[in-house]
Amino acid sequence: MSLFLAVQIIGIYVAIQISAFEVIPVAETVPAVKGFLLMFAAATALFLVLIKFFKRRLGFMKVLMAFIIFVGSETVFSVIFSELTALLLALSLVVIRFTYPTILVQNVSLILALAGVGATIGLLFNVSTIFIILAILSVYDIIAVYKTKHMLTLFKGTLDSGVPLALIASEKLSDMGSELKKATLKTPTTKREYTFLGTGDVAFPLILAVSALRTGFSVSAFVIVGGLVGILIIHSLLIYGKGKPIPALPPLAACTMGAYLLASYFLI
Incomplete structure (x- = not known):
């Protein structure tokens, strides 16, 4: 939950500054x-x-992740530092991510990347657009996880290649310093050491929250609260399902969209 909240707070700050x-x-x-x-x-x-x-020769995924980290983090750094400093810091973050591939470095890199990218996209789209996209992708997520299962293929492929596009949480704080390759998916019947939250599942609530800033900051904050409720629901479903993969976007989309509608009605 703290990783999710960090992305939302930083992203909202960046969007307001931009x-x-x-x-x-x-x-x-x-x-x-x-x-x-x-x-x-x-x-x-x-x-x-x-x-x-x-198979494992997925160099293109490393290029993609490097690009996302550079572009997203540069956006974050640019609202605090000069353009040159922001570029150098973003480049340094990319180098650190691939030189020291620990879970902590992975999370810090993606938190900054998603905050920057989410803030930018949220400023480009209106709420109606995001609602439609969230609804369609939620249905897609359910099909991709439970029916075709190609979402699992995609994720396992990136995880095996060492570039999972996901934030990684662990019950033990000491695990954050572990090498990224230790974060693996266990069989559903065993206790899950790590929980993975896909980049889209973190970015889309932020995108909606940023777009909601046009309606009002209180509405945007309410959307983030809705996202936190969605995270709690996902956590409960994971416990109930004994660690089996679940589509995370549907509950997040439902909670954030519902929060926006409620806030728009009662707070405006």
Whole structure:
């Protein structure tokens, strides 16, 4: 929960700072939804093909993660430091991530990356667009985990290659200093040492919260609270399901969208 909350708080701060100095045009709903879903489908298909035929030789995933960390963290650093300093810090973070691949470094890198990327996307999309995307991707997530199971294939492929696009939590704080390769998926019948929360499951609540800033800060804060409720539901489902993988986006989407609607009605 603390990892999720860190992304939300940093992302909201970054979005507020950016919007204070820049006027960012908001994309129209229909073209934005079509464009996003087309890119998402193409990326998913490409990853599945590469994972199927290239197995562990997934150098492209390292390039992708490096790009996400650099772009996202540079956005965060740029609201605090000069442009040159932000670039150097972002580049340093990428180097550290691949030189010292520990769970702690993985989490810090992705927290900053997701905060920056989520803030940027949230400023580009309106709430209606995000609602539609969340609804569609929630259905997709359920199908991808329970029916086709290709989401599990994607995640295991990135985990085996040492570049999981996920935040990693552990019940033991001492495990944060462990090497990333020790964070593995155990069989459902054994006790899970690590819990993985995908980047999309963390980023989309932030994207909605940032977009909700146009309605009001209190509404945005309420969306984040809704996300925390979603995290608690996911944790409960994992315990009930004895560690079996579950689609995390549906409960997060339902809670954050519900929180936005409630806040818009009662707080505005």
